[in-house]
Every structure is written in C-alpha cells, then in structure tokens.
Amino acid sequence: MTSPASPDPFEPDAADVRALGHAATEWIARHFAELRDLPVIPDTTPAAVFARFAQPLPEEPAPWPALLERFEREVAPASFHLPSPRYFGLMNPAPLPIAVFAEALAAALNQNVGAWHHSPAATAIERTVIRWLCDLAGLPAGAFGSLTPGGSLANTTGLKIALAAKLPRTIREGVWGLERRPVLYASAEAHFSIPKSAGILGLGSAAGVRTVPVDASSRLDVAALRRMVATDRAAGLDPFCVVGIAGVTSNGVIDPLDAIADAARDLALWFHVDAAYAAGGLMSDALRPRFRGIERADSITMDPHKWWHMPYPCGAILTRDGEAGRRAFAADAVYIPATDDAVEFRDHGLAGSRPFSALKLWMAMQLVGRRAYGRHAELQVELTERFARELTKDGDWEVVTPIDTAIAAVRYRGRSADAKSRGGSQLDSLQDRIVSRVLARRRWWISPTTTVGTRAIRVMVISYLTRWEHLQELIGELREAAATL
Numbered sequence: 001m002t003s004p005a006s007p008d009p010f011e012p013d014a015a016d017v018r019a020l021g022h023a024a025t026e027w028i029a030r031h032f033a034e035l036r037d038l039p040v041i042p043d044t045t046p047a048a049v050f051a052r053f054a055q056p057l058p059e060e061p062a063p064w065p066a067l068l069e070r071f072e073r074e075v076a077p078a079s080f081h082l083p084s085p086r087y088f089g090l091m092n093p094a095p096l097p098i099a100v101f102a103e104a105l106a107a108a109l110n111q112n113v114g115a116w117h118h119s120p121a122a123t124a125i126e127r128t129v130i131r132w133l134c135d136l137a138g139l140p141a142g143a144f145g146s147l148t149p150g151g152s153l154a155n156t157t158g159l160k161i162a163l164a165a166k167l168p169r170t171i172r173e174g175v176w177g178l179e180r181r182p183v184l185y186a187s188a189e190a191h192f193s194i195p196k197s198a199g200i201l202g203l204g205s206a207a208g209v210r211t212v213p214v215d216a217s218s219r220l221d222v223a224a225l226r227r228m229v230a231t232d233r234a235a236g237l238d239p240f241c242v243v244g245i246a247g248v249t250s251n252g253v254i255d256p257l258d259a260i261a262d263a264a265r266d267l268a269l270w271f272h273v274d275a276a277y278a279a280g281g282l283m284s285d286a287l288r289p290r291f292r293g294i295e296r297a298d299s300i301t302m303d304p305h306k307w308w309h310m311p312y313p314c315g316a317i318l319t320r321d322g323e324a325g326r327r328a329f330a331a332d333a334v335y336i337p338a339t340d341d342a343v344e345f346r347d348h349g350l351a352g353s354r355p356f357s358a359l360k361l362w363m364a365m366q367l368v369g370r371r372a373y374g375r376h377a378e379l380q381v382e383l384t385e386r387f388a389r390e391l392t393k394d395g396d397w398e399v400v401t402p403i404d405t406a407i408a409a410v411r412y413r414g415r416s417a418d419a420k421s422r423g424g425s426q427l428d429s430l431q432d433r434i435v436s437r438v439l440a441r442r443r444w445w446i447s448p449t450t451t452v453g454t455r456a457i458r459v460m461v462i463s464y465l466t467r468w469e470h471l472q473e474l475i476g477e478l479r480e481a482a483a484t485l
C-alpha cells in the first residue's frame with residue numbers, strides 16, 4: 001500500500017479521507033484479483049496468532065499508513081480465505097465487491113435503523129428489501145420482517161415471535177405462569193441455533209425442543225411429528241411450533257415443507273421455516289419447486305450472507321402476519337420521537353441500534369437481478385451434482401443424502417473387497433482422516449459431518465469463483481487421500 005501522511009483522526013480534510021480510501025480500495029481490488037491463488041487455510045496456530053496480536057492498550061497515536069501496512073502484512077496473511085474458489089465449506093460466501101463498498105458507504109452515513117427518525121432512507125430501503133424477500137417466499141401482502149445479524153438470531157427472533165403469538169401471556173410474564181410446558185419440534189438435523197434459541201427463550205435447550213426423527217434422506221418424518229404432538233399433548237405438554245428446514249446444514253436437504261405445513265395447520269402449530277442457506281434458491285425458477293410449502297410458513301429465516309454473497313452480517317426474519325414481530329418486541333422508548341406512519345425497526349426484533357445492512361443487499365439485488373442470482377444458484381447446484389456423479393462413478397464413494405442444493409454429503413466406502421474387511425467404525429474414522437489430510441494441505445477446505453447417523457464428508461459449492469476445474473482437483477485429492485490412508 002502507498003503511505004500518505006496520517007491525518008488528524010478527528011479533523012481529517014477531504015484529501016486525507018480520499019487518500020485513506022484510495023489505499024484501502026487499492027488493497028481490496030488486489031485482494032479480489034489474487035483470491036483464486038491464495039491458500040484457503042492460513043499457516044498459523046492459535047498460539048502464534050494470539051502472540052502476534054497481543055499488545056498493550058495504545059496510549060499514543062499511530063499513523064494510519066502504518067495501520068494499513070500492518071493489516072496487509074499481518075492481518076490478511078493470518079486470515080482464512082473463505083471467498084476462495086477452493087473453499088468447499090460451511091455457508092460462508094465470497095462477498096460481492098458492490099456489497100463490500102456498500103458497507104463502507106453505510107458506515108459513512110452511520111444510520112441507526114432502530115428509529116425511522118435516525119434513518120429515513122435506510123428504513124425505507126430495509127422495508128423494500130424485506131418486501132422483496134417476502135415476495136420471493138410467496139408470502140402475502142401483509143407479511144413483514146426485519147434484517148438480523150444472521151440466521152441464528154433470525155431463528156431466535158422467529159421463535160420468540162412464535163411463542164408470543166401462540167402464548168401471548170409470555171410476552172409480559174415469561175414462561176413462569178404457564179400451566180403446561182411449551183415445546184417446539186425440529187428434526188435431529190436442525191441447526192444448533194434452534195436449541196440455543198429455545199434456551200434463550202427460557203424453554204430449555206433440551207426440555208423445550210422435541211427431536212423429530214428423519215427418514216433416510218434426512219427429511220423430517222411428518223407422520224412421526226403428528227404422533228409425537230398427540231402423545232405430548234396427552235402427557236400435558238404444550239406443543240406450539242414446528243420448524244422445517246430448507247437447506248440442512250450438514251447436507252443441504254430441504255424438508256417436506258408442504259406436508260409440514262399441513263401438519264402445522266391440523267395441529268395448530270406455528271410453522272417456522274429455517275431457510276437460512278437455501279432461500280437463495282428461491283431466486284431460481286428451476287429450483288423454486290423444491291421449496292413447495294414455504295409460502296405457507298408463519299415465519300421464515302433467510303440469510304443473505306449465505307447464497308446472496310453478502311459480507312457479514314445480513315440475516316432476515318419474515319412473518320406472514322406483518323404485525324406479529326411488533327407484538328412480540330415493541331417496547332416504550334420515551335426518549336425517541338414518535339413519527340406517525342413510520343416503521344420503527346427496533347420494535348420488530350432484538351436490537352435497538354441497528355446497522356444499515358439493507359444497503360448492500362439493495363444494491364446487490366439491483367446490480368445482479370433476480371434472474372442472474374437464480375442462474376448462479378442453479379450453476380452451483382449443477383456443479384455439486386456433477387462433483388457427486390464423478391466422485392461416485394467407480395463405486396468406492398457414495399452419496400449419503402440427496403442433493404437438493406449445492407451441498408453433497410459423501411462417504412468413502414472402500415473398494416468392495418476392502419469394504420468387507422473394514423468395520424463401520426473403521427470406515428467412520430477413515431472419513432475424518434481423509435478430511436484431516438485434505439485440510440493439512442491448506443489448499444482446500446471441506447468438513448466432516450454426521451447425517452442420518454452416518455459419518456460423512458461435506459462438500460459445498462458456495463464461492464461464486466468456483467469452477468469445475470476446482471472440483472476436479474478436489475476429487476483427485478479425495479481419491480488420493482482415500483488410497484493412501
């Protein structure tokens with residue numbers, strides 16, 4: 001980076017700000033250009049990185065060029081390059097450059113989108129973006145919601161709204177006064193934020209969540225759900241909500257949302273869909289039928305910082321009844337001026353002060369457009385299907401669960417003679433050893449998982465830079481690892 005003189009931090013003139021911005025922009029542009037070649041995993045350890053950044057509280061100012069230089073010299077090289085095309089990881093995307101710069105613009109305006117008064121345009125833009133997400137899901141005109149710092153907090157927000165809607169007494173009195181214990185239902189494949197949210201809501205992360213079995217495809221068993229709710233009601237529990245998943249974390253599978261919606265209707269349960277990852281697939285005309293039933297949800301979690309390629313944070317909670325969020329969260333704030341006909345986003349969720357996260361999504365959705373976003377999602381699903389076909393064609397690898405989105409859960413089963421001589425637990429540990437060997441090379445990132453009771457290897461196409469050649473390279477590495485171990 002070039003090193004212009006450091007401005008007074010509290011009194012920068014326009015030339016100082018411009019120089020700072022140019023230097024940062026220069027680095028960002030170079031970083032995007034180099035991403036394809038960078039190793040995914042940095043060569044560091046917790047001890048090394050903690051030691052490098054341990055430093056006393058700064059008493060005196062440092063020139064900002066030195067800070068940017070240190071960022072380039074020490075921070076970036078010790079960073080995990082999840083936007084890499086060889087990151088086949090969790091649901092962390094490569095951010096779109098437009099969204100990276102939108103974050104800087106939003107920070108410059110520093111709107112507080114908790115209060116309309118402090119964010120007129122930002123509130124209007126968040127309202128529009130929420131409308132777009134509701135339209136994608138097929139929710140009715142009265143639906144509404146808010147952006148959240150991610151899918152976990154969207155789930156917490158959604159489940160709080162569900163509890164408040166089904167048991168309004170809990171809004172003021174909590175769960176103390178209830179005669180029957182409220183419980184929610186989710187499959188064994190649900191994301192950890194579901195039990196965590198139940199814990200935060202006072203239901204208990206274990207006692208508050210009833211685990212519904214899944215079928216061999218990892219989809220929630222709706223008949224079992226119906227039986228469990230009947231038995232639990234007879235036993236004195238108070239079932240109030242069922243969670244369907246669109247894009248299981250371990251394998252990307254989509255639950256039978258329409259059948260869950262039927263059950264929720266028959267059993268008078270709130271229907272929450274955790275579509276944190278897969279909701280991006282709703283932008284594709286070809287993929288949308290896989291989500292049939294999502295339009296019947298009472299609440300939906302979406303995470304634009306997954307398939308929309310937003311930098312963190314950008315999650316969303318949507319509710320069919322657009323007032324449900326306000327009923328759960330509205331609180332008195334005598335010090336904030338009231339404005340008729342405004343939307344006060346702090347009343348729709350957990351946060352008071354809220355960032356202008358909508359700007360990046362608003363800009364990106366206009367820049368890319370729904371169709372191109374949709375085609376991109378299709379392309380990633382096709383790459384994943386092709387990866388699975390190619391890896392399994394010799395019979396020594398298998399696909400553990402169906403490929404509904406851009407995640408493949410695969411397993412090495414060994415050559416037939418081999419497979420017979422190895423026990424199941426030996427094969428399980430082999431999956432972990434294959435992953436460890438691939439990670440040790442630092443060039444790719446994949447992860448182990450357990451789904452439908454089977455130890456597997458999870459490979460996800462999430463970076464928009466990933467091409468077939470990157471997956472071919474991974475297949476070679478997986479085969480070599482399996483042959484060597």
Ligand SMILES: Cc1ncc(COP(=O)(O)O)c(C=O)c1O
Pocket residue numbers: 090091149150151152153155191193245247248249274275276277303315
């Ligand atoms: C199904 C599902 N729900 C929720 C989340 C949580 O999202 P976040 O990491 O944004 O909190 C994830 C994250 O991977 C997920 O896979």
